[in-house]
Amino acid sequence: MSGFWKTLFGAGQFIPHGHCYLWKPSLVWLHLTSDSLIALAYYSIPLTLFYLVKKRQDLPFNWIFLLFCAFIVACGTTHLMAVWTLWHSTYWLSGMIKAATAGVSVLTAIELIPIVPKALALPSPAQLEQANQQLQIEITERLKIEEQLKQYQNQLEQRVAERTAQLEASNAHIQELLCSEQQAREQAEAAKAEIQRYTERLTLALEVAKMGSWDWNLENNEVYWSRYHELIFGYEPGTSQRNYTDWRQRVHPEDLAKVERIIAEAIRDHKDYDCEYRLLLPDGQVRWVNGVGRLSYSGEGYPNQMIGVVIDITDRRLAEETLRESEETARRQLIEIEAIYTSAPIGLCVLDLQYRYIRVNESLAQINGISVSEHLGRTVREILPELGEFQEPIFEQVIQSGQPVLNVEVHGVTPAQPEIERDWIVNYYPLKAPEGQVQAINITAQEITERKIAEKELKKRTQELTCLNATLAQTMTLLKQQNQELDQFAYVVSHDLKAPLRAIAHLSEWIEEDLEIELTPTTRNQFDLLRRRVYRLEALINGLLDYSRVGRSEVSVQTVVVEDLLKDIIDSLAPPDTFRIDIASGMPTLKTKRILLSQIFSNLISNAIKHHHRPDGRVKILVQERKDFYEFAVSDDGPGISSQYHQKIFQIFQTLKSRDEQENTGIGLSIVKKIVESEGGEIWLDSEAEQGATFRFTWPKKDLST
Structure with missing residues (x-):
């Protein structure tokens, strides 16, 4: 439906009619003036006809005059649309108005044909006037004769003999008068029947025009309503005798004061009453009506009666409202289009x-x-x-x-x-x-100048990037070769270093066995210290190899149940029976690199056990879920670490105690830090001296390599 209205009131791709005149002022003004004058004349003619019908309520077939009014108004509207389309190309609307004009024209022509014989058969006003005058004369003569009869009766006894002949003549004349009176009575009955037929036609015409008539007696406040008047006001037809309250109950509360004021002004100023107002029916329906009335006056000049009609104009008001909204929408759209055209950031x-x-x-x-x-x-x-x-x-x-x-x-x-x-x-x-x-x-x-410049610059950058990618590919190939060589070197170095170390350890044991009797306690302690240093150096070499492999070797991704992983690690570390390790509930299941996560937990838990100052220590493993990662914590109740060493412990080869006091390579936490950061996480320490230590690290929920 919205498409129909857009088509009806939209301009589409049409151009205003003024373009056909090439906007020549003389030609445009010629058509503008001609169509405007024609429309003005067309609108004045219906007003004259409407005034005639309103003044002459006795006119037969007055509805044909109203139909002529509609026909002439439609013709005038087509000329106004001719003026409108000079500037506005709403040709669908113009065509619809012409179609409506054609419909009204054809309807008027069709309705006029059967009326002509009936109109010709009606007696003219002159004929009716002549008949009324003749009847009046005859009545006057009859009254005179009756007066004469009274006089004759008074003189009858005295003049019976003398007036016998005159009485017979008078009787004959009376007989003629009676015949005339009978004829006049028959004519009056015919006139009454004609008036009755005219009244019926008038009632029918009012109902066809959706008009109800009313007669208001101002003295006793009684109102006569026609049948259609009752239907308009939502009453069951059949009770023609009503009162002012019946009317007042149906007027919309918001309009009642205005209507009563207009009625009071009409009565006070002795002028016609004309008002449009709303009715509020019992079912909640709102109906628009137009009430029109005229006063009649008593012999002393006081208004004692008002007669008029009420017209149902609901459809017209709805159409006017729809038209007003459509015109407002069209006007707003034109303004918007004009604003867009004027302010558009592109050339038009x-x-x-x-x-x-x-x-x-x-x-x-x-x-x-x-x-x-x-x-x-x-x-x-x-x-x-x-x-x-x-x-x-x-x-x-x-x-x-x-x-x-x-x-x-x-x-x-x-x-x-x-x-x-x-x-x-x-x-x-x-x-x-x-x-x-x-x-x-x-x-x-x-x-698109800037875009073209950007495209040229992008093309240039693309070429540079292509060259850079080629260089990077060569560098990656070279780096891969160097990594392979580094792995080979690390293997060779570890093999060549660890073999002599093992030999030194074995030789020291053999020498100690050969010289067992001759060795002093000091010498035995030095042999033991020698072997420990050899084992430490071997562990250091293994740690360096592990540290160098972090991030360079391919590790498979697996589904890891973290709680099960922690239980396996604790079991492999075999802590003392007096040592307690608690795993918090809610450990997640991850799809990640199991070996790396296991290496982190193994280092942190083993450090908590190894560096604890009591055999009955306690370790708690906790987890908190974040948006994109999990935050794990390994907390102990050991001696703690002063804040000045929090960064030092993550550096390679750094230890807090002498290596002779406690065997430690100083590589474990640096490996943990490197693993965590290589997987996109962070690791930090919360601890103070003598207050235990808590190592926290974040681990992504989803493996970054997938």
């Missing part, structure tokens, strides 16, 4: 068939460096010589084919910046008349 213009500018927006004027007024009436070639020559074949293609040409890249300069070459994306659309022929060309131009 319309060319006629000679490629002359007939409309230009401010954006295009700024692009060209020429004001809007200087564009109008000049061709594209005159404003932009090079660009105009380039685009003229496109203009010709659009006019000949009637099809748009889209996304044309135009390169050149404009008077605004003649020293700078610029680029635009231009679209060309044909503007067609209702008959289909192209009448103008609509053009949109969007500047």
Whole structure:
């Protein structure tokens, strides 16, 4: 339905009728003046006819006059639409009004045909007047004769003999008068029947016109309503005798004061009553009516009666409201379209068939460096010589084919910046008349100079990136070769270093066995210290190898139940029976690198056991879920670590106690830190001296390599 209204009140691709007159002022004013005067004359004629019908309530077939009024108003409206379409191309609305005019015209012609014989058969007012005058004369004569009869009766006894002949003559004359009276009575009955038929026709006409009649006695406040009046006011028809309260109950509360004020003013000022107001029916329905009435006066000049009609105008008011809303919507849309056209950030213009500018927006004027007024009436070639020559074949293609040409890249300069070459994306659309022929060309131009520059720069950067990728590929190949060589070197070094170390350890044991009797306690302690140093160096070599492999070796991703993983680690570490390790509930299940996570927990738990100062220590393993990761914590109640060493302990080879006091390579926590950071997490320490230590680290919920 919304599509129908948009089509009816929309302009579409049509152009105003003024374009057909080439907007020549003389020709436009000729049509404007002619159509306006015709419309004015057409509107004045229905007013005259309506006034005639209103004044002459006794006119038969007065509805045909109202139909003529509708026909003439419709004709006048078509002329007003001719003025409207000079500037507004709402041709569908104009066509619908013409169609309505045609319907009313045909209906008037059809209804007029059967009325002509009936109208010819009606007695003329002159004939009725003559009959009334003759009847009045005869009645007057009868009254005179009756008076004479009374006189005759008084003198009858005295003049019986003398007036016998005259009495017979008088009787004959009386007989003639009685015949005349009978004829007059018959004529009066016929006139009464005609009046009755006229009343019935008037009632029918009022109902057809959706009008109800009323007669209000101002002295006793009684009101007579016609049947249709009762239907309009929502009463069951059949009770014609009503009162002022019946009317008042149906008037909308918001309109009652206004209507009563207008009625009071009409009675006070002795003028006609005319008011449009709403009715509120018992079912909640709201109905619009127009009440019209005229006063009648007593012999002393006081108003004692008001007679009028009430018209149901609900459909008209709804149509007017719909029309008003549609006109407001159309006006608002036109304003919006005009605002968009004026303020659009892209260039917009319309060319006629000679490629002359007939409309230009401010954006295009700024692009060209020429004001809007200087564009109008000049061709594209005159404003932009090079660009105009380039685009003229496109203009010709659009006019000949009637099809748009889209996304044309135009390169050149404009008077605004003649020293700078610029680029635009231009679209060309044909503007067609209702008959289909192209009448103008609509053009949109969007500047893409910066985009073209960016594309050139992007192309340049792409080439640079390609070269860089090639260099990076070579570097990666070389790095892979170097990693392989480094792995080979690490293996060789570890093998070549660990073999002599093992030999030294074995030799020290053999020497100690050979010299067992001769060795002093001091010498035995030195042999033991030698072997410990050898074992420490071997552990250091193994730690260095592990540290170097972090992040360089491929580790498979597995589904890991963290609680089960922790139980396996604790079991492998075999803490003392007096040592307690608690795993908090809610440990997650991850799809991650099991070996790396196991290495982290194993280092942290073993450190908590190894560096604890009591055999009955306690370790708690906790977890907290964050948005993209889990935060794990390994907390103990050991001696704690002073804040000044919090960063030092994560450095390679750094220990808090002498290696002779406690065997430690100083690589474990550095390996843990490197693993955590390589997987996108963080690790830190919360601890104070003598208050235990809590190592916290974050681990992604999803493995980053997947």
